[in-house]
Amino acid sequence: MKKTGDLNLVKRMNKAIVLEYIQQHAPVSRATIASKTGLTKATVSTLVSEWIDSHMVYEIGTGESSGGRKPVMLLFHAKAGFVIGIDLGVNYIHALLTDLDGEAACEHNMTHANASVASVLEDVKACIRELLRQAPASPYGVVGIGIGIPGISDDHGNVLFAPNLGWENVPLQQEIEKEFGIPVVIENEANAGAVGEKRYGAGQDAAHLIYVSLGSGIGTGIIIKDELYRGATGFSGEIGHQSIDLNGPQCRCGNYGCWELYASEQALLESAKSSLGRSAADVDSLLQEAAQIGSAEISGLFAQLGRHLGIGLVNIVNSFNPELIIIGGRLTAAAEWLDEPIRQTMEQRLLPYPRKPLEVQFSALDSRSTVLGASTLAAGNFFGKLKS
Numbered sequence: 001m002k003k004t005g006d007l008n009l010v011k012r013m014n015k016a017i018v019l020e021y022i023q024q025h026a027p028v029s030r031a032t033i034a035s036k037t038g039l040t041k042a043t044v045s046t047l048v049s050e051w052i053d054s055h056m057v058y059e060i061g062t063g064e065s066s067g068g069r070k071p072v073m074l075l076f077h078a079k080a081g082f083v084i085g086i087d088l089g090v091n092y093i094h095a096l097l098t099d100l101d102g103e104a105a106c107e108h109n110m111t112h113a114n115a116s117v118a119s120v121l122e123d124v125k126a127c128i129r130e131l132l133r134q135a136p137a138s139p140y141g142v143v144g145i146g147i148g149i150p151g152i153s154d155d156h157g158n159v160l161f162a163p164n165l166g167w168e169n170v171p172l173q174q175e176i177e178k179e180f181g182i183p184v185v186i187e188n189e190a191n192a193g194a195v196g197e198k199r200y201g202a203g204q205d206a207a208h209l210i211y212v213s214l215g216s217g218i219g220t221g222i223i224i225k226d227e228l229y230r231g232a233t234g235f236s237g238e239i240g241h242q243s244i245d246l247n248g249p250q251c252r253c254g255n256y257g258c259w260e261l262y263a264s265e266q267a268l269l270e271s272a273k274s275s276l277g278r279s280a281a282d283v284d285s286l287l288q289e290a291a292q293i294g295s296a297e298i299s300g301l302f303a304q305l306g307r308h309l310g311i312g313l314v315n316i317v318n319s320f321n322p323e324l325i326i327i328g329g330r331l332t333a334a335a336e337w338l339d340e341p342i343r344q345t346m347e348q349r350l351l352p353y354p355r356k357p358l359e360v361q362f363s364a365l366d367s368r369s370t371v372l373g374a375s376t377l378a379a380g381n382f383f384g385k386l387k388s
């Protein structure tokens with residue numbers, strides 16, 4: 001009996017290897033898969049047939065051959081199913097429907113007033129409903145929903161604590177699964193952002209990277225040796241709550257002088273209020289003002305924010321020695337004002353050695369790091385089930 005079990009396990013592993021190879025290297029022939037993976041041609045042929053039967057792989061045209069009959073090429077069927085990625089912000093929801101390769105099919109964005117947990121949940125459901133309505137027909141349909149949250153969750157998708165959203169112990173995964181009957185993955189929004197950058201963005205070639213999500217607060221996602229680092233109980237990356245001011249004001253997390261009190265959107269809006277003597281509606285309006293009238297006062301506010309960001313980034317580099325830091329979130333639109341003060345601060349304060357191979361970049365995913373990461377996690381969940 002044991003032997004049979006082992007053989008099944010080997011078959012499942014080989015089947016997964018074949019699909020992953022096709023996903024990463026398509027178009028590819030059966031012969032190439034066999035030679036690159038070390039599996040026999042007969043095994044590859046059997047496993048490819050099974051993937052074709054389950055609509056995950058299809059054949060196309062012919063490829064180059066060194067002689068004789070030209071081989072049929074295999075492609076991954078990215079549109080065999082679709083996934084929904086959601087970035088649940090403190091005052092907005094971004095929802096994106098992608099195929100299994102992250103190609104966007106449609107999106108639905110809305111703002112919310114964060115009046116109550118129930119009202120935000122209804123808004124999340126409304127976004128999902130809209131994307132389900134627009135989803136193209138496919139063999140598997142919508143196979144997963146990934147939700148990035150500005151807080152921490154447990155293994156069952158309960159949001160334990162999201163201070164900027166004012167949530168505690170909200171069974172988000174259960175609520176959404178009950179409503180739609182589709183598997184749901186919940187992940188911290190910065191962790192999801194790191195996954196999105198690693199899979200589709202600036203981090204594709206970096207094994208050790210930190211994604212810094214600038215929003216109402218600051219979240220960070222840590223990739224070590226190509227894998228998301230969640231820590232012992234999943235709470236890693238709360239670096240926005242490192243104290244950078246011993247005597248600073250109390251944060252919503254309970255700590256004092258937290259980095260995010262000095263270097264987030266909220267910090268920018270508060271310093272705008274005190275130094276300009278008036279409130280700015282949001283970061284976008286400050287950016288527009290800075291771009292249109294080139295106000296020295298406003299660009300000075302961004303420069304101060306950049307210096308504060310640099311201080312926290314120095315701590316991150318000294319802790320993790322990453323090869324790449326990616327800054328994401330809506331404030332990436334202010335990159336031209338933030339870039340230089342960040343670099344100067346890091347230059348002044350970093351130890352000389354980790355500074356050398358380090359790169360700091362702004363996300364080029366257009367605020368989609370988290371939604372793409374969330375959809376990647378949902379797709380990974382689906383693949384995991386297919387392969388088992």
Ligand SMILES: [Zn+2]
Nearest residue numbers: 241251253258
């Ligand atoms: Zn804090």
